[in-house]
Amino acid sequence: MLLHLSISQFTLVDQLELEFGTGTSALTGETGAGKSITLDALGLALGDRGNAELVRAGSKRADITATFDIGDHPAAAAWLEEQELDAGREVILRRTIGADGRSRAYINGQPVTLLQLRALGEQLIDIHSQHEHQSLLKKDTHRRLLDEFAHAQELAAETRIHFKTWRDQHRRYRALADSAEETQARRELLEYQLQELELLNLQPAEIEALESEQRQLANAGQILNGGYQLAALLSGGEGDIAEQLHRALQLLSAMPEQSPALGEVAQMLDTARIQVDEAAGTLSRHIDRFEMDPERLAEVEERLSAIYQAARKHRVQPDELPALQQQLQAELDDIGTPDALDKLAADCEKLEARYREAAGKLTRLRERAAAELAEAVNRQLAELAMPHARVELALQPVEKPTASGLEEVEILIATNPGQPPRPLGKIASGGELSRVSLAIQVVTAQTSRTPTLVFDEVDVGIGGATGDVVGRLLRQLGETRDGRDGQVICVTHLAQVAARAHRHYLVEKHSDGNAAFVALRELESDERREEVARMLGGEATAQSLAHAEEMLARS
Numbered sequence: 001m002l003l004h005l006s007i008s009q010f011t012l013v014d015q016l017e018l019e020f021g022t023g024t025s026a027l028t029g030e031t032g033a034g035k036s037i038t039l040d041a042l043g044l045a046l047g048d049r050g051n052a053e054l055v056r057a058g059s060k061r062a063d064i065t066a067t068f069d070i071g072d073h074p075a076a077a078a079w080l081e082e083q084e085l086d087a088g089r090e091v092i093l094r095r096t097i098g099a100d101g102r103s104r105a106y107i108n109g110q111p112v113t114l115l116q117l118r119a120l121g122e123q124l125i126d127i128h129s130q131h132e133h134q135s136l137l138k139k140d141t142h143r144r145l146l147d148e149f150a151h152a153q154e155l156a157a158e159t160r161i162h163f164k165t166w167r168d169q170h171r172r173y174r175a176l177a178d179s180a181e182e183t184q185a186r187r188e189l190l191e192y193q194l195q196e197l198e199l200l201n202l203q204p205a206e207i208e209a210l211e212s213e214q215r216q217l218a219n220a221g222q223i224l225n226g227g228y229q230l231a232a233l234l235s236g237g238e239g240d241i242a243e244q245l246h247r248a249l250q251l252l253s254a255m256p257e258q259s260p261a262l263g264e265v266a267q268m269l270d271t272a273r274i275q276v277d278e279a280a281g282t283l284s285r286h287i288d289r290f291e292m293d294p295e296r297l298a299e300v301e302e303r304l305s306a307i308y309q310a311a312r313k314h315r316v317q318p319d320e321l322p323a324l325q326q327q328l329q330a331e332l333d334d335i336g337t338p339d340a341l342d343k344l345a346a347d348c349e350k351l352e353a354r355y356r357e358a359a360g361k362l363t364r365l366r367e368r369a370a371a372e373l374a375e376a377v378n379r380q381l382a383e384l385a386m387p388h389a390r391v392e393l394a395l396q397p398v399e400k401p402t403a404s405g406l407e408e409v410e411i412l413i414a415t416n417p418g419q420p421p422r423p424l425g426k427i428a429s430g431g432e433l434s435r436v437s438l439a440i441q442v443v444t445a446q447t448s449r450t451p452t453l454v455f456d457e458v459d460v461g462i463g464g465a466t467g468d469v470v471g472r473l474l475r476q477l478g479e480t481r482d483g484r485d486g487q488v489i490c491v492t493h494l495a496q497v498a499a500r501a502h503r504h505y506l507v508e509k510h511s512d513g514n515a516a517f518v519a520l521r522e523l524e525s526d527e528r529r530e531e532v533a534r535m536l537g538g539e540a541t542a543q544s545l546a547h548a549e550e551m552l553a554r555s
Contacts, residue, residue, distance in 0.1 A: 001451045001487045002125065003090070004067040007041045009059035012509065012518040022485040023502030024478030026492055027520070028531060034518040035491045035507045039127070039456050042066060044095045046125060047118025052101035061098040068093070068124050072485070073451055076123045085110055091124075093117060126450040128441045128458050136411070136437050137425045143409040146393060149444050150369030152362060156404065159358045163403040166351035173344040183335055190332040193314075197325040200310055207318050210304050217297035231287065234280040242280065245273040359406045366395060366409065373443065380439035380473070385466045386432065390414045391439075392421045411436075435462060442473050453477055455490040459497055471500030475555070478502060495535035499551035504528045528552065 007016040012034055029035045044050050045066040055062045070076045071089045080091060086108045094106040095117065105117040136142075147156050176183065216223065235242040252266045311318040370393035381389045395407040412421035415432060424433060438458050445453050459470050474497060478488035492498055504523045509516055523531055532548035533540040 001069045001072075001485065002042075002066060002489070003069050004065075005038070005042060005045075006063075006065040007038070008063040009056040010041050010044075010062040010064060011037055011054055011056060012516050013037060013041070014056065014517055016518075016520055018505070018520060020487065020489065021503070022478070022487055024475050024488040024490065024500070025503040025505060026490055026498040026501035027505045027507055028492060028498050028535060029507030030509070031493075034509055036456060037518055038507070038520060039454060039489075039491060042125070042454070043127065044097070045093045045117075046121030047095075047105070047114055050095070050097045050103055052097065052099055054097055055099050059099065061096050063094070063096050065092060065094045067091075068452075070124070070451075073123070076120065079120060079123065080107070083107075083112075083116060085112070091120070093121065093124075123450065125452045125454055126445065127454040127456065128445070136433060136440070139408055139410050140404075142393070142411045143404055145411075145440055145444060146366055146369060146373060146409050149373045149447055150365050151447070152365045152369070155358065155362050155365060159355065159362050159405055160403045162351065162355035162358050163401065166348065166355045169344065169351055170348050173341070173348050176341055176344060180341065187332065187335050190328050190335070194325065194328050194332065196310065197321065197328070200306060200321070202307060202321050204322070207304075207307060210300055210307075214297070214300045214304060217293060217300060231280060231283050234276055234283065242273065242276050245269055245276060249273070355401065356406075359401065362405050363395070363407055366405075366407070370395060370409075373440075376443040376446075377436070377439045380442055381435065383469045383473070384435045384439055384462070385469075386415070386435055388415065388417050389432070389436075390421065391436065394421075411440075435466070438462070438470065442477065445477055452487045452489065455488065455492075457491050457493065459492055459494050463494065467494040467496035468500070470494065471497035471555070475500040475502070493535070495532045495548070495551065498535060499532050499548070500555045504531065506531055525552075 001022065002020045005016075005018040005020065007013045007018075009015075016038075018038070027035050027038060040048075040054075041064045044054070044062075045064045050062075068076075068091050069089060070080075070091050076091070080086070085091075088108075092106075092108055094109075096104045103114070105112050105114055107117065107120060147153055232240065234240060248269050249266060252262060252269070255262065307318050307321070311321060314321070314324055316324055374391050374393050377391045378389070381387075381391065390413065392412045394410050394412050396410065397407050411424055413424055413432075413436065414421045424436065441455070441458060455474065459467060462470055471494065474488055474490055478486045478501075490497065490501070498504055505520055506523050506527070507518065507520050509518050511517070529545060529548045529552060530540050532551060533544035536547055537544040
C-alpha cells in the first residue's frame with residue numbers, strides 16, 4: 001500500500017508531500033490543472049521512462065520518492081530478499097532525473113537498475129489508464145486481460161519459453177536438413193583434410209629443428225673443412241695462436257722490470273692462452289663426432305618438403321598448420337555426426353510435446369476463466385446502464401501454434417437482445433466501449449493481487465446515474481479485498497465518483513507571473529462540498545452546494 005509520495009522539481013511541481021491511506025482517494029481539479037502529474041510522477045518512481053523535459057525549468061534534477069507498506073505483500077518481500085535489498089515492512093522507491101537527462105533509481109537507498117525498479121513496481125501498483133478502452137480493440141489486450149483474471153501469467157510465460165525453445169531448435173533442424181548434401185560434402189572434405197594433417201603429425205618446434213639440421217647436413221663438407229683449418233690455426237703446430245701466446249708470455253717474464261701494467265697484460269695473455277686451449281679441445285671433439293650423412297639429409301629434406309607442401313595446399317604458413325588442424329576439428333565437431341539430423345528431429349519432437357503440454361494447460365485454464373470473466377463483466381455492465389448487453393470471450397483455435405498458446409482470445413459483445421455477439425470494434429459505440437472497458441477493469445481489479453489500484457480518468461464518456469455506479473464500484477474496490485486493506489487512487493472529472501471517495505484531493509495550478517506551479521492538498525468537509533458543487537455545475541450555487549451535500553451524505 002502506498003503510504004507517502006514526495007515530488008520535487010517535477011514539471012510544474014516545486015515541492016509536494018502527499019500522505020495516502022486505505023480506501024479510495026479521488027484527485028480532482030480544473031481541466032489543465034495537472035491532475036495527471038501526480039500519477040506521472042508516481043509512474044517514474046515505479047520505473048516508467050523519463051527524460052530531461054520532465055525536470056522543472058531552472059532545476060538541476062527532479063526527485064520522486066514513494067514509500068510503500070508491504071507487510072501484507074509476502075511476494076514483494078520475497079523479491080526484495082532475493083535481490084538483497086533489505087526487505088522490511090516498508091520499502092522506499094526513489095527516482096531522480098537530471099537536467100542532462102541522466103536517470104538514477106534506488107530501492108531502500110541502494111542503487112538499482114530501471115528493470116529492477118519496474119519489476120518491484122509492477123507488484124505494488126496496478127495502473128488503469130484512461131486509454132485502456134482504446135487497447136480493448138486489440139486481441140492481444142483480450143488475451144492479457146483473461147490471463148490476468150485467471151492468474152495464468154506464469155503459465156503463459158512458461159508456454160512462451162517452451163515455444164521459443166522449440167522454434168529455435170526447429171530452425172536449426174530445418175537449416176541442417178536444407179543443407180544436408182552440402183553438409184555431407186563438407187564433412188567428408190574436413191575428415192580427409194584432418195586425416196592428412198594427422199598423418200603429417202607436425203610436432204611443436206619441429207620445423208625450426210629440421211631446418212637447422214638440414215642446413216648443417218647440406219653444408220657438411222664445407223663445415224668440416226673449415227673446422228680443420230680453424231683447428232690448425234688454434235693449435236696446429238708451429239706458428240699457431242697457442243704458440244704465439246706462449247712466446248708473448250716468455251717475453252714478458254724476461255723483462256727486467258715488472259710494472260703493474262705489464263703484470264696485468266701477462267694475466268690477460270695467460271687467460272687467453274687457456275681459452276684458446278679449451279676452444280681447440282672443443283673443436284677437436286666436434287670434428288671427431290661430425291659425420292657426413294647423405295641418407296639423413298634426404299630424410300630431413302623429404303620431411304620438410306611434406307610440411308611445406310601441406311602449408312601451400314592450405315594456404316597458411318608452415319608453423320600455422322597445428323592451429324589449422326584445431327580449427328578444422330572444431331568445424332567438424334560443430335557439423336556433428338551424420339545422425340545429428342535425426343537427433344535434432346527427436347529433440348524437436350520432445351520440445352514440441354513440452355510446449356503442447358503447457359499450452360494445453362493454459363487453454364483449459366482460459367476456458368474455465370473465460371466463462372467466469374464474461375459473467376462478472378455482464379453483471380457490471382448491467383449496473384453501468386447496459387442491462388441488455390452480453391459479453392462473451394471466444395477462444396478460437398489457431399492453425400499454427402504461437403508463443404501465446406493454441407488459441408486466439410477475443411471479446412465479443414451483443415448490445416441488444418437477439419443480436420449475435422460480434423467483435424467490439426464493429427458494434428460498440430465510444431460510450432459503450434468506455435463502459436465495457438471500465439467493467440472489465442473493475443472485475444480484474446477485484447481479483448488483482450496488487451495492493452494499490454490506480455485509475456486515471458477511466459470514467460471518460462460516462463456521466464449521470466452511471467457515474468454514481470462507477471463511484472460506488474471504485475469505493476468498493478478501495479475497501480477490504482481478500483482480507484487485506486484495499487487502496488484505490490483515481491483521477492476523475494465526475495462529481496459522483498469524487499463524492500464516493502473516502503478522501504478527496506484537489507489539484508490546483510498557480511502562477512506568480514514568471515512561472516506556473518501545481519499544488520495538491522486534501523480537502524476537508526466544507527472545501528470538499530464546494531469542489532463537488534463546482535464539478536456539478538461549474539460554479540458553487542446554493543442549489544449545487546445542496547446537491548453536493550446530499551451526494552456526500554449519501555456516500
